[in-house]
Amino acid sequence: MVLLPGLLKAQGTGKPALFNSAWGFHKGDISAGISGIDAETQWKTIDLPHDWSIEGPFSDEWASATGYLPGGIGWYKKTFNGNAAWKGKQVCIYFDGVYKNSEVWINGHSLGKRPNGFIPFQYELSKYLNLNGKNTIAVKVDHSEFADSRWYTGSGIYRNVYVIVKDPVHIAPWDIAFTTPDVSAGKATVKVKVNVTNSNSADANVLVKANLLDAKGKLAIALQKQVKVKPGVHEVEFEQRLSSPQLWDTEKANLYKLQVSLNRNGKAFDEVTQSVGIRSIRFDKDKGFFLNEKSTKLKGVCIHDDAGALGVAVPEEVWIRRLKIFKDAGVNSLRLSHNPHADYLYDLCDKMGFLVMDEAFDEWEVGKNKWVAGWNVGTPSKNGYHEYFKEWADRDIADMVLRSRNHPSIIMWSIGNEIDYPNDPYTHEVLNTGRNPQIYGKGYLPDHPPASELTPIAKQLVKAVKAVDTTRPVTAALAGVVMSNEVGYPDVLDVVGYNYQEYRYPEDHKKYPNRIIYGSENGMAQQAWNAVDSNEYISAQYLWTGIDYLGEAGKWPQRSNGAGLVDLAGFKKPEYFYRQSLWSDKPMVYVGARAITSTEDRGIWSHRTAEPVWNWQPGSKIKVDCFTNCQEAELFLNGKSLGKQSRNTARGRVPSWQVDYEAGELVVKGYNNGIEVCSNSIKTAGDAWQLKTLADNTSFKGNAKGLSQIEVYVTDKDGNPVFNATDEITVSLTGPAKLLGLESGSTSSHENYQTNQHKVLHGRLLAYVQTTGKPGKVQVQFSAGSLKSSTVTLIVK
Numbered sequence: 042m043v044l045l046p047g048l049l050k051a052q053g054t055g056k057p058a059l060f061n062s063a064w065g066f067h068k069g070d071i072s073a074g075i076s077g078i079d080a081e082t083q084w085k086t087i088d089l090p091h092d093w094s095i096e097g098p099f100s101d102e103w104a105s106a107t108g109y110l111p112g113g114i115g116w117y118k119k120t121f122n123g124n125a126a127w128k129g130k131q132v133c134i135y136f137d138g139v140y141k142n143s144e145v146w147i148n149g150h151s152l153g154k155r156p157n158g159f160i161p162f163q164y165e166l167s168k169y170l171n172l173n174g175k176n177t178i179a180v181k182v183d184h185s186e187f188a189d190s191r192w193y194t195g196s197g198i199y200r201n202v203y204v205i206v207k208d209p210v211h212i213a214p215w216d217i218a219f220t221t222p223d224v225s226a227g228k229a230t231v232k233v234k235v236n237v238t239n240s241n242s243a244d245a246n247v248l249v250k251a252n253l254l255d256a257k258g259k260l261a262i263a264l265q266k267q268v269k270v271k272p273g274v275h276e277v278e279f280e281q282r283l284s285s286p287q288l289w290d291t292e293k294a295n296l297y298k299l300q301v302s303l304n305r306n307g308k309a310f311d312e313v314t315q316s317v318g319i320r321s322i323r324f325d326k327d328k329g330f331f332l333n334e335k336s337t338k339l340k341g342v343c344i345h346d347d348a349g350a351l352g353v354a355v356p357e358e359v360w361i362r363r364l365k366i367f368k369d370a371g372v373n374s375l376r377l378s379h380n381p382h383a384d385y386l387y388d389l390c391d392k393m394g395f396l397v398m399d400e401a402f403d404e405w406e407v408g409k410n411k412w413v414a415g416w417n418v419g420t421p422s423k424n425g426y427h428e429y430f431k432e433w434a435d436r437d438i439a440d441m442v443l444r445s446r447n448h449p450s451i452i453m454w455s456i457g458n459e460i461d462y463p464n465d466p467y468t469h470e471v472l473n474t475g476r477n478p479q480i481y482g483k484g485y486l487p488d489h490p491p492a493s494e495l496t497p498i499a500k501q502l503v504k505a506v507k508a509v510d511t512t513r514p515v516t517a518a519l520a521g522v523v524m525s526n527e528v529g530y531p532d533v534l535d536v537v538g539y540n541y542q543e544y545r546y547p548e549d550h551k552k553y554p555n556r557i558i559y560g561s562e563n564g565m566a567q568q569a570w571n572a573v574d575s576n577e578y579i580s581a582q583y584l585w586t587g588i589d590y591l592g593e594a595g596k597w598p599q600r601s602n603g604a605g606l607v608d609l610a611g612f613k614k615p616e617y618f619y620r621q622s623l624w625s626d627k628p629m630v631y632v633g634a635r636a637i638t639s640t641e642d643r644g645i646w647s648h649r650t651a652e653p654v655w656n657w658q659p660g661s662k663i664k665v666d667c668f669t670n671c672q673e674a675e676l677f678l679n680g681k682s683l684g685k686q687s688r689n690t691a692r693g694r695v696p697s698w699q700v701d702y703e704a705g706e707l708v709v710k711g712y713n714n715g716i717e718v719c720s721n722s723i724k725t726a727g728d729a730w731q732l733k734t735l736a737d738n739t740s741f742k743g744n745a746k747g748l749s750q751i752e753v754y755v756t757d758k759d760g761n762p763v764f765n766a767t768d769e770i771t772v773s774l775t776g777p778a779k780l781l782g783l784e785s786g787s788t789s790s791h792e793n794y795q796t797n798q799h800k801v802l803h804g805r806l807l808a809y810v811q812t813t814g815k816p817g818k819v820q821v822q823f824s825a826g827s828l829k830s831s832t833v834t835l836i837v838k
Contacts, residue, residue, distance in 0.1 A: 056205075056312070056314075057135065057203035057204070057205050057214075058203060058204050058205070058206075059201060059202070059203060060089075060119070060134065060202045060203055060204045061088055061089040061090070061201060061202055062088050062089075063086060063088070063119065064086070064087055064088070064089055064091070064117050064118065064119045064198075065084035065085065065086060065087075065117065065118045065119065066084065066085045066086075066087045066091060066093070066115060066116070066117055066197075067081055067083055067084050067085070067115065067116040067117075067118075068083075068085075068093060068113065068115055069083075069113065069114060069115070069116075070114040070116075071116055074181075075146050075149055075151070075179060075181075076149070078116065078118060078177075078179050081116075084118070089198050089201065089202055089354075090198065090199045090200050090201060090353075090354035090355075091117075091197045091198055091199060091354055092195035092196060092197050092199045092351075092352030092353050092354040093113070093115050093195075093196050093197045094107075094110045094111055094112060094184070094193075094194075094195050094196040094197075094352060095110065095195060095347075095350070095351065095352025095353075095354070095794055096794070096795055097110055097111070097793060097794060097795070098111075098791070098793060099600055099791040101597040103187055103188075104187060104188035104411060104412070104413045104422065105412050105413060105414060105415045105416060105418075105592075105593075105594040105595065105596065105597070105599070105600070106188055106190060106191050106192065106411040106412045106413065106416075106421075106422070106592055106593060106594070107187060107188060107189075107190055107192070107193050107194065107411075107591075107592045108192075108193040108591035108592040108594060108600050108601060109594065109597060109600045110187075110193065110591070110600075111187060111196075112184035112185055112186065112187025112189075112196055113184060113185060113187070113196065114181070114182065114183050114184070114185055115181075115182045115184075115196060115197055116179065116180070116181050116182070117179070117180040117182070117197070117198055118177055118178065118179045118180070119177070119178045120175055120176065120177045121175070121176055121178075122174070122175065122176070123170055123171045123172040123173055123174055123175070123176050124172060125172050125173060127167075127170065127172055127206060128172055129209065130167065130206050130207060130208065130209075131165060131167050131206070131207045131208070131209055131211060131240060132165065132166045132167045132170060132204065132205070132206050132207075133163045133164065133165050133166060133167075133204070133205045133206075133207070134147075134152075134163060134164055134166055134178065134202065134203070134204055134205075135161065135162075135163040135202065135203040135204070135205055135214065136155075136161060136162055136163070136198065136200070136202050137161045137200035137201045137202070137203075137383060137384050138158065138159055138160070138161060138199060138200035138381075138383065139155065139158060139180065139182055139197070139198050139199070139200075140158030140159070140182070140184060140194050140195055140196055140197065140199055140353070141156060141157065141158030141182070141183070141184055141189075141194070141196075142154070142155075142156050142158075142182065142183035142184070143155050143158075143180055143181065143182050143183075143198075144180070144181045145164055145178070145179070145180050146178070146179040146180075147164075147166045147169045147170070147176065147177070147178055147179075148169050148170070148171065148176055148177060149177075150169045152164035152165075152166070156426075156428075156429040156433060157426065157429065157433060157437050158184075158194060159380035159381045159382075160381060160437045160440050160441060161200075161381075161384070161440065161444055162440070163205070163214070166178075180198060182196060182197055182198065184196040184197075186422075186424040186425075188411045188413050188422035188424055189411060189422070189424040189425045189426075190403070190411060190425060190592070191403060191409065191410075191411055191412075191592070191593055192345050192379075192590060192591070192592040192593045192602075193345070193347050193352075193353070193590065193591030193592035194346075194353065194592075195346070195347065195352045195353035195354065197354075199352070199353045199354045200354075200383050200384070201383075201384065201385075207311060208303070208310050208311050209239065209240040209241045210237065210238070210239050210240070210241065210245045210247060210270060210303060210310075210311070211237070211238055211240075211303065211311045212235060212236070212237060212238070212301060212303065212311055212313050213236065213238055214313075214444075215440075215443040215444050216235065216236035216237075216238070216274075217233065217234070217235050217236075217299070217301055217313055217315065217447065218232075218233070218234040218235075218446060218447070218510075219231075219232070219233055219299055219315070219317045219447045220232045220234075220512050221319045221320070221321070222512075224286070224288070224319060224320060224321040224333065225321075225334075226285075226286075226288065226333075227284065227285065228282055228283065228284050228285070228286065229282070229283045229286040229319050230280065230281075230282055230283075231253065231262060231279075231280070231281050231282075231283050231319070232278070232279065232280050233251045233264070233278070233279040233280075233299065233301065234276060234277070234278050234279075235249060235251070235276070235277045235278075235279075235301055236274050236275070236276055236277075237249065237268070237270050237274070237275045237276075237277060237303065238273075238274050238275075239270040239271060239272050239273060239274075239275065240272075241272060242272055243272070244269050244270065244271050244272070245269070245270045246267070246268075246269055246270075246305070247267075247268055247269075247270055247303050247304065247305060248265055248266070248267050248268075248303070248304040248305065249265060249266050249267075249268055249277045249301070249302075249303060249304075250263075250264070250265040250300075250301065250302045250304060250309075251263075251264045251265070251279050251299070251300070251301050252264070252299075252300045252301075252302075253283070253297050253298070253299055253300075253317075254297060254298040254300065255287060255297055256287065256295060256296060256297070258298075261283060261297065262281050262283060264279040264281055266279070283319070286319045287319070288318075288319055288320055288333050289318030289319060289320040289391075289394075289449045290320060290332055290333055290335075290394065291332070291337075291373045291394040291395065291396060292394060293394070294318070294391065294392055294393060294394035295318065295319075296316045296317065296318050296391060296392065296449075297316070297317050297318065297319065298314060298315075298316060298317075299314065299315050299316075299317045299447075300312060300313075300314050301313050301314075315447055316388065316391055316392075317447055317449065318391060318448075318449025318450075319449070320332065320333055320449050321333050321334060322452050322513070324514055324535070324536050324557045324559075324580065325557070325578075326554065326555055326556065326557045326578065327577065327578050328577055328578065329559075329577055329578060329579065329580035330452075330559075330580035330581065332396070337373075337580075338573060338574070338580060338581070338582075339373065339374040339396060339559070339580055339581030339582070339583075340371055340372055340373050340374060340582065340624045341372065341373070341374035341375060341376055341396075341398070341581055341582060341583035341584065342367060342372055342374075342375060342376070342583060342584045342586060342587030342588075342606065343375075343376040343378040343562060343583050343584065343585050343586045343587060344375055344376070344377065344378065344382075344586065344587045344588055344590075345378060345586070345588075345590040345591075345592075346380075346382055346383070347590055347591045347592075348609070348784075349589075349591065349601075349609030349610065349782075349784040349786070349794075350609075350781070350782030350783055350784040350794045350809065351781060351782050351784075351809060352591075355383070356746075356748045356781075356809075356811070357385045357389070358737075358738070358747075358748040358750065359611075359748070359750065359809070360385070360386055360389055361389060362611055362737060362750055363587075363588060363607070363611055364389055364390075364393050364395065365393075366607060366611060366613065366617075367395075367587060368393065368394075369621070369625070369627075370606065370617055370620050370621040370624060370625060371620070371621060371623070371624025371625035371626065372395075372587070372620075372624065373394070373395060373396060374395060374396040374397070374398070374452075374581065374583070375390065375395050375396075375397050375398070375587070376397075376398040376400065376455075376518075376561065376562070376583040377397060377398065377399050377400055378400055378458060378562075378586075379400050379402070379403040379458040380400060380401070380402075380403070381399060381400075381401070381441045381444070381445070384444075387445050387448045387450060387451070388448075390448070390450035390451075391448050391449055391450045394450075395450055396450060396452050397448070397450045397451045397452065397453075398451075398452065398453040398455055398516065398561070398583070399441065399442075399445060399451050399453070399454055399455065400455035400457075400458060400518075401437065401438045401441050401454070401455060401456055401457065401502070402426065402430075402434070402437075402438070402456065402457045402458070402460070403425075403426070403457070403458050403459070403460075404425055404426055404427050404430075404457075404460065405427060405430055405434070405457060405460050405495075405498050406427055406430050406431060406494070406498060407427055407466040407467070407490050408423035408424065408425045408427045408428075408466065409423075409425065409427075409462065409465050409466060410422075410423070410465050410481065411423070411424065411425065412593075414596065414597075415594070415595050415596035415597070415599075416593065416594065416595050416596075418595075418596060434501075434502065434505075435501065435502070435505040438454075438456065438502055438505050438506060439505050439506070439508065439509050441454075442454060442506055442509050442510050443509050446509065446510045446512075451513065452513060452514075453513055453514055453515070453516045453536065454506050454510070454513055454514075454515050454516070455515075455516050455517055455518060455538070455561075456499060456502040456503065456506065456515060456516070456517050456534075457499075457502070457517045457518070458517070458518045458540075458562075459518060459519070459520035459521075459540060459562075460495060460517065461492065461495055461519055461520055461521040461522075461524055461525045461530060462481065462520040462521060463480040463481060463520070463521040463524055464480060464481040464482040464486050464489055465481040466489055466490055467489065467490050467491065467492045467494065467495060467521075467524070468485055468486045468487070468489040468490070468491065468492060468524075469485060469491065469492040469493075469521075469524040469527055469528065470485045471485075471523055471524055471527050472484050472485045472486075472521075472523075472524060473485050475523050476523070476544070480521075492521075492524050492525065492527065492528045492530075493528045495525065495528060495530045496528050496529045496530050496533060499517065499530055499533040499534070500533050502515075503515045503533055503534070514534075514535030514536045514557075515534055515535050515536075516534055516535065516536045516537065516538050516561070517530075517534055517537070517538060517561075518538040518540050518561035518562055519531065519537060519538060519539055519540060519542075519561070520540045520541070522537075522539055522542050522545055522549065523545075526549075526553075531553070531556060535557070536557040536558075536559060537556055537557060537558055537559075538559055538560070538561025538562070538583075539558060539559070539560055539561060540560075540561055540562035540563075541562060541563060541564060543560065543563070543568070543569055543572035546558060546572055546576060546578075546579055547576075550576075550578055557580075558578065558579060559579055559580045559581035559582075560572070560573060560579065560581055560582040560583060561581070561583055562583055562585050563582045563583060563584055563585065564584075564585065565584055565616055565619075565620070567623075567693055567694070569582065570582055570623055584606065584620070585604055586602070586604045586605050586606075587605055587606055587607070588605040588606070588607050588608075588609070588611070589601055589602060589603050589604065589605040589607070589608045589609045589786065589788060590602050590605070590609075591609075594788070598789045598791065599788055599789050600788065600789060600791070601787075601788040601789075602788070603788045606620055608786030608802075609784050609785075609786045609787075609788075610784040610785060610786040610802075610805065610806070610807035611750075611807065612752075612786055612803070612805055612807070614649065615631075615633050615649055615650065615651045615652060615653075615668075616649050618631035618633075618668045619631075619651075619668045619695075621668070621670075622668040622669050622670045622694075623670070625670060626670070628670065628671055628711055628713065628718040628719045629668075629669060629670055629671075629711070629719055630667060630668070630669040630671060630674060630709050630710065630711035630719050630720060630721045631651075631653075631667065631668040631669070631709075631721050632653070632665060632666070632667055632676070632707060632708075632709040632721050632722065632723060633650075633651025633652050633653055633654075633665070633666050633668075633723075634651065634652065634653075634654055634655060634657070634663050634664065634665050634666075634700075634707070634723070635650045635651055635652065635663070635664050635666070636657070636661065636663060636664070637662050637663065637664045637699065651666040651668070652764065652803075653723045653762075653764065654723065654764045654765070655704075655705075655706070655707050655723045655724055655725045655726075656704075656725055656726055656764070656765065657702040658702070659702065659703075659704075660701070660702065661701075661702040662699060662700070662701060662702070663699070663700050663701075663702050664697060664698075664699060664700075665697060665698045665699075665700050665707065665709075666695055666696075666697045667686075667695065667696040667697065667709050668695060669688055669696065669709075669711045669719075670688075670711075671688065671711030671712055671713050671718060671719065672687065672688060672689070672712060672713050672714070673685050673686065673687055673688065673696075673711070673712040673713075673715075674686055674688065674696040674709055674710065674711055674712070675709065675710045675712065676696075676698050676700075676707070676708070676709050677707070677708040677709070677710070678700060678703065678705065678706075678707055679703065679705040679706060680706075683698050683700065684698065685712070686698075704725040705724070705725055706722055706723070706724045706725070707722060707723050707724075708720060708721070708722040709721050709722070724761045725761075726756075726757045726761040726762060726763045726764065727757035727758060727759070727761070727763075728757060728763075729755045729756075729757065729763045729766045729768060729804075729828060730756065730757050730758045730828060730829060731755075731756055731757075731758070731760075731828055731829035731830075731831070732753055732754065732755060732756070732770070732823050732824070732825060732828055732829065732830060732831040733753070733754045733756050733760060733831060734751055734752065734753050734754075734823060734831045734832075734833050735751070735752045735754075736749050736750070736751045736752075736833050736835075737749065737750045737751075738750070738835075739833065739834065739835050739836065740835075740836050740838070741812050741835065741836070741837045741838065742837075742838050743814070743838075744814045744815075745814055746811055746812055746813065746814050747811070747812045747814075747837070748781075748809060748810070748811050748812075749778075749809075749810045749811075749812075749821075749833070749835055750807060750808070750809060751807070751808040751809075751810060751821065751823075751833055752805065752806075752807055753770055753801070753805065753806040753807070753808060753823050753831070754804060754805055755768055755801055755804040755805075755825070755828065756804075762804050762805075763804045764803050764804050765803075765804065766801055766803075766804035767800055767801060767802075768800065768801055768825040768826065768828060769798055769799065769800045769801075769825060769826075770783070770798065770799055770800070770801060770806050770823055770824070770825050771797060771798050771823070771824050771825065772797040772798075772808055772821065772822070772823055773797070773821075773822040773824070774797075774810065774819065774820070774821050774822075775819070775820045776817050776818050776819035776820055776835070776837075777812060777813045777814075777815040777816070777817045777819060777837055778810050778811060778812045778813060778819040778821075778835060778837075779810070779811055779813065780797055780808065780809070780810055780821075781809035781810065781811050782794050782795075782808075782809045783796075783797070783798075783799035783806060783807070783808050783809075784799075784806070784807045784809070785799055785800060785801055785802035785805065785806050785807075786802050786803075786805070786807075787800075787802045790802075808821070808823070810833075810835065812835065812837050813837075814837070815837065816837050816838060817837055818834060818835070818836055818837075819834065819835035819836075819837065820832055820833075820834055821833045821834075821835065
């Protein structure tokens with residue numbers, strides 16, 4: 042039996058308490074359903090979040106779209122003690138995300154179902170609780186339609202679960218709206234709307250307080266109202282001018298703390314505290330995007346939920362590491378494709394200064410193709426969210442907005458991604474003409490649903506969004522603009538995203554002068570960025586994608602998509618450094634090498650192949666490429682200069698040299714105004730000799746779990762990385778911690794993610810080690826055959 046950790050302490054003010062520990066998990070269905078849950082003996086004790094699909098195994102019997110990993114049915118249960126102090130309270134359980142088709146019971150009583158696997162939801166437990174004895178929460182998760190998405194979704198209770206104990210008179214989790222309708226450097230108007238719920242049968246007299254504290258804890262605004270709350274929901278509104286506000290932006294993510302409390306007899310009995318920001322956003326049809334009235338190009342990447350070996354049960358620390366990597370590349374915006382993400386990710390974007398496009402759906406009433414045998418191969422599955430769209434779409438998208446509307450990072454709500462993908466499923470006669478870079482099949486397909494069906498559904502979804510938030514524009518990512526233009530779909534949107542259709546920007550800007558256009562999904566070629574950089578009216582580019590991800594794979598054995606700037610382990614690819622040279626203001630230079638091929642004569646070049654390797658056959662002619670944002674770059678081989686080049690006059694703005702290979706060290710230096718400001722080098726590596734490790738965190742405090750992300754490198758005697766190494770690493774661990782997973786970044790490895798052994802890719806591996814919260818010393822040893830091993834020591838205080 043488990044007493045909810047922190048719950049008694051939190052119950053007085055209704056703060057959420059994590060409810061993640063000591064659940065039972067049963068893989069497979071229970072034939073007798075909820076009535077057979079106690080008779081079922083096959084339960085594995087786990088902590089949430091949990092994704093059972095990532096436990097595998099990888100197999101070609103599953104779908105390429107979802108990473109060749111299994112779905113199925115799973116059950117969860119947790120038994121805990123009731124508490125007499127809950128008498129007269131409202132006790133709720135809150136799920137941040139369960140994939141998918143969840144049904145929840147308390148003590149055998151069904152609380153409800155939620156088909157959508159990405160939307161948070163909560164149920165009240167109060168009337169079924171045994172306050173003086175045992176209680177059992179049970180959750181059934183049905184992901185038996187495993188080929189139901191175009192990317193990996195995972196399976197199970199893969200996000201945090203909370204229990205919230207509140208007074209019958211209270212503020213529900215999403216019932217505060219914070220807005221700043223007028224913002225300038227000198228002053229801002231702050232509005233706070235609070236819905237107070239009274240579950241009693243009698244009126245309640247309540248003092249509602251709203252305090253706004255700055256980053257130093259200084260009270261910036263203090264407001265209060267005495268109100269009589271009748272049974273039901275009562276809205277309380279505050280408005281106040283604030284002088285000299287600390288504005289939130291991507292460089293200085295200034296946050297305030299909003300504390301809203303309900304008080305009686307001089308004491309708070311319910312309180313909700315949220316981080317909020319003061320900022321203005323504006324899109325202009327001719328001038329692009331403005332943050333706090335400053336013209337800002339959105340340098341964005343698209344991301345999915347998973348983290349390779351961890352599936353979609355991803356600790357917050359993983360995203361902290363990833364977001365830092367993005368920041369260093371000059372990324373200032375994220376598109377959360379193609380669904381709402383974990384609650385903590387929005388908090389991180391607020392704290393770290395990322396602008397966010399939050400997205401609801403990848404399909405509407407009709408299903409898209411989900412490839413089973415490989416991308417665009419064979420017969421696709423049509424399973425997916427469309428089966429529940431008519432009944433749930435309005436509620437799902439409203440809940441997405443309500444849950445996240447107070448985050449200053451969010452600047453757009455997207456109602457859908459590529460819903461208008463030509464012939465997948467919608468079609469139109471215009472597909473028989475013109476340029477259509479994205480199209481399934483050939484031309485107009487009269488047996489497919491007509492594109493005219495898009496517009497009324499878009500209107501419905503826009504209305505649902507604006508019913509709960511009018512402070513941000515509503516958008517969608519369009520794949521078939523040529524088709525959608527014919528039926529008025531773009532006209533329903535406040536701002537219109539174009540996927541891979543940069544060539545349409547000038548034509549459509551002229552033809553539809555009131556349309557606000559931006560790039561919602563884009564390739565990584567320089568010309569795609571030029572279309573943004575050289576056009577004032579185009580505000581954004583969102584690269585596909587920021588990180589490699591499971592699913593949307595090719596034929597077996599490929600099981601992941603490798604389109605990212607960084608791989609599944611978060612290791613930077615050459616493409617990352619090229620993007621950094623375009624987007625970052627901090628001086629940088631990168632050197633990479635590749636063999637000269639016949640394509641060189643035709644001027645064809647790919648940044649993906651400039652690897653940091655200086656091991657070639659003697660006498661080989663090698664192309665050395667330099668990515669830099671400096672004015673000039675100079676290459677040195679074993680101390681001898683091979684010449685200085687101007688970035689602006691180099692082909693593709695990439696200085697490059699043809700070099701006769703000789704072993705040693707290749708150094709490139711970057712210059713601004715003739716002064717060296719940065720350098721980068723690669724060396725010829727000898728034979729693999731040892732393992733080197735680098736941990737992002739080795740010291741942990743308190744009782745909470747912590748995560749150490751440990752990078753492991755195969756090096757030679759001198760510590761030079763051996764890029765071509767393929768050794769298998771074994772991890773041995775002692776102390777209060779456990780190995781969560783090992784990730785190499787490979788898109789085709791079928792190694793079991795649940796073991797303590799994994800091969801390196803490019804001589805690298807990432808280990809996720811999670812502490813248990815108990816004090817002590819953790820020893821993590823990495824070994825590989827005859828190579829010299831390495832040990833990382835973690836201290837839990």
